[in-house]
Amino acid sequence: LFWAHNLLAQPSLRLRSEGESVTLSCKYSANSNNVYLYWYRQNMNQAPQYLLYKGARSYSSEHTTDDRFKCTTSRDSTQLTIEALTMSDTAIYYCALMVAQ
Numbered sequence: 121l122f123w124a125h126n127l128l129a130q131p132s133l134r135l136r137s138e139g140e141s142v143t144l145s146c147k148y149s150a151n152s153n154n155v156y157l158y159w160y161r162q163n164m165n166q167a168p169q170y171l172l173y174k175g176a177r178s179y180s181s182e183h184t185t186d187d188r189f190k191c192t193t194s195r196d197s198t199q200l201t202i203e204a205l206t207m208s209d210t211a212i213y214y215c216a217l218m219v220a221q
Contacts, residue, residue: 136205137205138205138206138207139204139205140205141201141202141203141204141205142201142202142205143199143200143201143202144159144199144200144201144202144213144215145197145198145199145200146197146198146199146200146215147196147197148196148197148198148215148217149196150217150219152219152220154175154219154220155175155176155217155218155219156173156174156175156176156217156218156219156220157173157174157175157176157191157193157198157215157216157217158170158171158172158173158215158216158217158218159171159172159173159189159191159198159200159213159214159215159216160213160214160215160216161209161211161212161213161214162211162212162213162214163210163211164211168214169211170185171184171185171186171189171200171213172184172185172189172191172200174191174193174198176193176194176195176198188202188203188204189201189202190202190203198215200213200215
């Protein structure tokens with residue numbers, strides 16, 4: 121079973137130059153040790169694209185599609201860092217939360 125929990129992503133515009141890095145943050149609230157954080161991005165007129173997921177708390181492995189994407193988590197937040205930015209990284213980024221009961 122999966123339950124909905126509180127997730128708060130503050131909309132913000134981040135401007136960076138190619139080659140730089142950027143960190144995006146998302147806060148969440150869940151009362152479980154089985155918390156999984158997902159990051160997606162969506163380019164204009166396209167479906168969202170999976171980037172990575174990372175288990176939080178008791179489960180800490182990270183599964184990513186690109187080594188430039190790094191994820192850190194704490195008890196109530198997750199951060200996505202994108203290194204060596206390129207123009208193709210221009211998109212809307214989303215975080216998602218899954219809690220397994």
